[in-house]
Amino acid sequence: MTWDEWEQAKAEVAARDSAVQMRLNQAAASGGGGGQKDLVVHNDQLGKLGNLAYTLREGLSVDADHARQNTFDASIELFNDGLDMGSALTELHDAWNTQVGTLKEACAHISNHLDYSRARHAEDEVRIATEMRDVKGNAMTQSRIQDYWK
Helix, strand or coil, rough: HHHHHHHHHHHHHHHHHHHHHHHHCCCCCCCCCCCCCCCCCHHHHHHHHHHHHHHHHHHHHHHHHCCCHHHHHHHHHHHHHHCCHHHHHHHHHHHHHHHHHHHHHHHHHHHHHHHHHHHHHHHHHHHHHHHHHHHCCCECCCCHHHHHHH
């Protein structure tokens, strides 16, 4: 690459980056923010979803284990009889157990995360409500806070 090509490439990148930066720093064509809320989550919905994930995990613990012992016993007997199908069935048994364990772990993770999110949100709400008070103990609204900044 010659010096002129290098300078030209740098100029193209700089022009492209400034154009992207200008697009990102301008207000949206629809009038900017302050429109409709695009994400609303209610505490009771998080609780229901967390409960569903927990119920699914508990159901998997029971339902996915029905044939485990019989499959393992059959694989041992087939293997002991000298059939290759016995080792294949053992591999299937082990893969099934791994996949079920992964799925149960994912369900537990979802349930725990939703429970944590609910608790954390409640803590944040209490903290915000108790910290946003004036000297007289009156709750400060956003407009009253703006009065102090002026």
